[in-house]
Amino acid sequence: AQKITQTQPGMFVQEKEAVTLDCTYDTSDQSYGLFWYKQPSSGEMIFLIYQGSYDEQNATEGRYSLNFQKARKSANLVISASQLGDSAMYFCAMFHFGNEKLTFGTGTRL
Amino acid sequence: EAQVTQNPRYLITVTGKKLTVTCSQNMNHEYMSWYRQDPGLGLRQIYYSMNVEVTDKGDVPEGYKVSRKEKRNFPLILESPSPNQTSLYFCASSLSTGSDTQYFGPGTRLTVL
Numbered sequence: 449a450q451k452i453t454q455t456q457p458g459m460f461v462q463e464k465e466a467v468t469l470d471c472t473y474d475t476s477d478q479s480y481g482l483f484w485y486k487q488p489s490s491g492e493m494i495f496l497i498y499q500g501s502y503d504e505q506n507a508t509e510g511r512y513s514l515n516f517q518k519a520r521k522s523a524n525l526v527i528s529a530s531q532l533g534d535s536a537m538y539f540c541a542m543f544h545f546g547n548e549k550l551t552f553g554t555g556t557r558l
Numbered sequence: 559e560a561q562v563t564q565n566p567r568y569l570i571t572v573t574g575k576k577l578t579v580t581c582s583q584n585m586n587h588e589y590m591s592w593y594r595q596d597p598g599l600g601l602r603q604i605y606y607s608m609n610v611e612v613t614d615k616g617d618v619p620e621g622y623k624v625s626r627k628e629k630r631n632f633p634l635i636l637e638s639p640s641p642n643q644t645s646l647y648f649c650a651s652s653l654s655t656g657s658d659t660q661y662f663g664p665g666t667r668l669t670v671l
Contacts, residue, residue, distance in 0.1 A: 485660075491646075495660065548655060549617070550606075552602070554600040
């Protein structure tokens with residue numbers, strides 16, 4: 449069964465600094481995708497970034513980058529130049545191509 | 559405007575009273591799914607649908623039913639709600655599979671007394 453682990457329930461970062469949110473995953477399959485979503489206090493879910501398991505380059509979207517280390521099964525989110533508006537809950541999720549399911553971690557509050 | 563809508567946004571009900579939460583998307587997406595969000599547990603997938611008349615269980619399907627008679631609609635049915643189904647529910651859709659970006663609805667906060 450696939451599993452996503454986010455070990456940091458809460459993180460603090462100063463404005464303008466970078467922060468890394470950890471995400472590790474467990475799967476025996478080779479074909480999967482990894483997502484990060486942001487949930488501000490207003491409650492909506494906002495897509496941030498996606499990394500496919502076969503993508504050789506780390507994904508980047510503006511101030512967001514995904515540090516993908518396949519051998520370590522980690523997909524950490526790096527937010528550069530943090531802003532006040534980055535305060536939110538962040539969820540890592542994994543899509544499993546074999547069964548079409550999407551599994552979320554428990555989230556990190558930044 | 560491309561969006562996923564859910565109704566109602568808030569619902570308080572009593573144990574055993576059947577209810578339906580509607581979900582509709584206007585993006586012609588094939589993949590739709592339901593999640594529940596509980597403190598400390600993140601989001602957990604309840605059911606998902608790959609296309610019309612194709613549905614499958616997620617990780618926590620017990621106590622829920624779904625149907626996909628039309629591409630745009632994916633209602634969540636609680637035949638006999640219980641207090642442990644008190645939660646925040648999200649509907650989401652994506653273009654063709656769950657590997658595409660999921661577009662989430664605004665959420666439905668359900669309280670079962």
